Amino acid sequence: MKINSLLIFLGILVSNLLCAQVGIGTTTPNASAILDMTSTTQGVLTPRMTTAQRIAISNPANGLFVYDTTENAFYFYKSSVWIKLDSNIRNNYKLIKSAADLSAELTAGGGTKYLLSSNTLYEINGTITLAQPIDLNNAYLTGRDTNEDILVKSGGTMFTGTTGGNIKNLTLTVPGGTLFSLTGATTQNLIFRDCIVSGCNSIGSISGFGVVFLSVVQFLGNTTGITYNNITNLLLSNVAWFGNNTGTFETYTGTFTLIEKASGLCDVNGTAVGIDVSSNPTVTNGVMLGVSFAGSSTTYIKKYTSGSFTGFNFNKNWSVNCPGIPKESDDVATGYYNMNGNATNTAFTAVNTPTKILGTTTQSNLFRVTAANNRLTYTGSKPRNFEIICTGTVDHTTGGNRVFAYYIYKNGVQQPSISAERRFVNNDIGNFTLIGSVFMNVNDYIEVWVENQTNDSSTLLTKLSVSLR
Template sequence: MKVKKVIFSGRLVTFYMILIASLMTAQVGINTQTPDPSSALDISSTTRGLLAPRMTSAQRTAITSPADGLIVYDTTQKIFYYYAAGANIWAPVGSGVSERLNFKRIKSTDVLSTVLAAELSAGGGARYLLDANTLYEINGQITFDRPLELNNAYIQGHDTNNDIILRTSGNIVEGSTGGSIRSITMSAPGGSVFNLSGTATQNLIFRDCIVANSSSVGSISGLGLVFFSIIQYTGNSNGITYNNIGQLLLSNMGWASNNLGTYERLQGTFTLVEKQGGFSQVNGSAVGFDVSASGLTITGDAVIESVVFTGNTTAGYVRPYTTGTFAGYNFNNSWTVRAAGLPTEADTNAVGDFSVDYAVGTGIGVTFNTSNPSNIVKIGTASSVSSSSNLFRFATDGVPNRLKYIGKKKRIFQVTGSVSFQVPGAGTYIIYIAKNGTPLNQYKIYGRGTAVNDIVVLPINGTTELTTNDYIEIFAQRYTGTTGDIVVPNMTITLK
């Protein structure tokens, strides 16, 4: 019995050795005798599944040196993740998004000269020249020792309060190229956040960010498009200057009262300016919006709408144009302004008036020819006296009894007023509204005097469409009656 037991044990060991050798050189099948030839492991079941390692997000991201392709189930986010070593990221399985190859993550613990070695070399050692169309993710607070040139790259954080770009001395963004910056706090206590001077082919998008505690927000010049959206400014010693920008779009800028200097300044030529939403809290000697630069030109349109200007220095809300404005207003005819704290300025609010007021027995003499009906004559000459008390986007050009529209948008105006005139004798007269020197016959009105020195008072009422530099005057005609001059002591006209 003892010999047989030894012989049986030897056979059993031989059997297991043969089985192990077989497993090492062939496919493994669980619940199947015929594993698929293309598989290393073929599990077959109609009642059970494969259970992958399960862990929280914190446990997953704490895995040391994860292998490329490592798969786990994230119990925090309830989704499978795989590790992509080339991009150094955990990517969700089945997200439908292809892995980015042009991607770099910069962590607060990274050595910049290592993780951005190629960019530093491309910038000649003086700056980090980013790779075009590459996404740079900022993770934590990164203190840069050199400026960045965007080169049409994308800089992005996930948590604005904690993903921070700091440059203690010098500027953060320099160069001649644009790009995109999102969800970042930027701080340059020893310099400017922006020092960009590019061309019309370059665009800059800056959104969902904070600019804090900087010596200056900086300057941007020459770009085709600058789009700032949802930016909070706090604790900056000076603001930003925009110069010669094609399209400048400012959406929901929040300037806190602890900012100093001039918040936003425009210089040069712009095709389009739109500042919409947000607020500017202006205290002390600060200036919210500065358009006083000589030669500032808007070739298209400019809009300030739904912005709240507040603070204890109302005079500092806007530093106005030095020429081209109207009394009590800040902007020229290129602007539409509807903002709390500022006077409303728009072509829709254009208004003009003039009045003639002489003592009875004197006034503007109007001479007709001897025909009945006579010729049609303007009321007023170069020596006539008239005054205007309300001119907004209207001018007189120094011509008595004329109102010229100088807004940019075509619109329809209502013309109202009255004319009083003294007649030389019995007769019937016609008063006309004239546009650009041509009477508008549909609005003529008749009046009759019955004796010498009768005073006839006629109302004026009509509507007309005006485009830039169209003008309105009042004309008169004798229809029947005694020849001779009429005298106009009083006339008032309003367009609105």
Template sequence: MTQSYFSIKGCFFGVLFLMITSSIYSQVGIGTVTPNASSVLDVTSTTQGMLTPRMTSVQRTAIVSPADGLMVYDTDLKSFFHYNTTAVNWTRISSDFSGGRNKFKRIKSTDVLATVLAAEKAAGGGSKYLLDSGTAYEINGTIAVDLPIELNNSYVIGIDSGDDKLVKATGDLFVGTTGGSVRVLTLTATAGKVFNINGGGNQNLIFRDSIILNSANVGTIENFSLVFLSIVQYAGNSNGFTFNTISKLLLSNMGWFGNNAGTFEKIEGTFGLIQKQGGFSEVNGTAIGFDVSSNPIINGDAVMESVVFTGSNSAGYIRGYTPATYLGYNFNNNWSVRCAGIPTEVDAAASGNIYLNRTLTAPVFNHPSLNQGVKIPGTTIASNLYRMGITTSSTSNRLAYLGKKSRSFTIAASVAFEASGSSGNTDYIFYFQRFNAAGLLVSRIISSESFIDANSGFIQNIPILANVQMNSGDYIELFSERILGNDKNMTIRSVNVSMQ
């Protein structure tokens, strides 16, 4: 009995000692008898870890009045979170996102959108999901979207566009007045528009590495500062994109398959610049590959290069400017177009021809003084004009360049004339003169000067050749000059001038 008494007594005093020690030092050690002096709790092990509370995202966000610094492990997002009472939200401690992105949400096909996007739904007034600016929303699987989405300068991304999808059964998918970034997804708006966004003139939108599939309408994007689409496939859509009034529109490697209908890409309004580069448009039936029939205004430059237009639409892949600027061509002088399947339209192809209208009386004129240039008279007819001689008169021996960029031309002319008088032989010189769009003389083209000793009463022919650099709006005219002799009068029998 005595031994048992002392054993119980010793145990009692041992526990009491531990309690006193813990009270004095305010430290607890697990797996160690010497807890670190800076810690309240020191857990030490080389074979085991420590478990914090584990719960789903719904359970975490349902915690009532979480304390500042409360920490849990989210089993949905596979990450630790702590609560920040100043920011009034849960902050991610670790992430499988490179760089530890804090503003990140993963939306899975098994999620209830009204729950996982509860804050976004509230921000959208219950009628749309207004995404959080700067947040990356990862789409995991096929998400059936019940309300339209406003990007609000967020990032909506998938990992594999074949598996990660946003599908809207009725109405539009992306709406609102803001831009953002959409990448690596398949998008479908079965009975509406995939995009229906008016950016107010100062928003940017990036859409790339994606698929738009089986939609009633790919949509409308208007009033943006920058729209950049790259590596996007389109299949089974009833109508395509309308782009309206965008400062910079960049379309890179768009793939329009032959099972799309309607108009694939339509350009309306006013643009600073447009570039459409690479890709293909397979245009079948009554579909239209590219539509500029609303006569969009291009303040800068518009370039379409290396796009393959193909398909069974015999009516034409392009719906051009109306009325056509040039017969047989689709675009105006602000465009540079080099694509398989449609006419090439570039400044380098500018060319034209004028010739004397011989159904009229042959023009007669005189050279009143020696060494005084006189413009060759007569009414000329223009033919085969491309970026030449439309807005500046091409009649009366004038051929104007109407392209946008300065370029060099070869000019060739042939004049048949008959000098008249009684003094015998008279020497003449023929040459071109260049004028600017305002009608001011820029230069006499010395290299074009051709001399001839005219014989009165005989029809003679003389060629005139020149190379000349011309700016937009510049034009050339053909002149002659009497440099010797007294036969002042000349009758023009024919004039042909070509420039290319």
């Protein structure tokens, strides 16, 4: 009996060897496998050993496979090196392929919103139709293909709450609804980049955050834009509002430490408005550079109603240099006044004693400069050098020969380097010119003064023009 069993075993072994296949748990091993193990209740255990034991293996063969119990990880040997097999799945990661994959977040949000887990990366794959708003809760929401990874919410609001987070590489659309209704604290930051926003009734509002950063965002076919309110640092880079949007693109209200808007496009047509600052927001430092304004709208900027100058849009805390709207910065501050046909005699208290030229002047072309009678005051935000050009006409028809000297005064102090002298004979009318440069701090002012070097008789200027630039 024992001999028969041995013969049968040897026969099976020889048969398997001849077939070059072994089946465990199956009598029909797969033709492509030298070893086919089949089970629904058991697995395979590889050799288990400590790190010290693994390293101590003598002359390990390429492909040798063991489980390291010290590190709780599989290793295989390749080209004289032990390679650890790690999972490629990120920690704090969740793949979203339908709204059902957000069921735990919906439960966390009490059934009224998707409350994301903070510091977790949510990868959107495909088109996801949302039933409720999203509370970012300082999570990371991203796609891999902006045109294919899409969040949709029909009506209502897509993003709500008091926290920030990161939104990237997505198309966002809220037909009949609002994209943002966010009111955060100064400790909260929102980053929104590399996205397309289309078909929204309103982009909505973002308020109260410490940092809001938009970069490479396209707005297409939206009914109206966004309001930014009370944000410490608002950073906008390469944001494009195309001509198929309507309404007002960006409205700034409240208080900002910094608004920096660089490059991008603002294409507004008809009654649409590019930027609305008519509520006179308090901005410590506003910078707008390289943004192209285009379209048929007559109101690219709904201007400051206080602190702006005729023909300009912003107050002195802004530096603006964008195609399509006036340049505004301290380096282009300018002022001009003239006196023509409204001359007044200027009397002297004594010979060789300068006095300010009297007369009513009319100002024009003012930017960050204010004007009163024979006075231009610089009202920009930073000190700078100015060029002064002054011309005048003197009517000297009585009193005999005279010698007059003319000066530019700054803050009531004579500037000797900007002066001129003119000699008159009786019944003479003549001109004088002052040209020079002066350094002016904020709120410094200049005036034109005259000195009679012959006696204390008065003088009459019939024309006076002063330009500061």
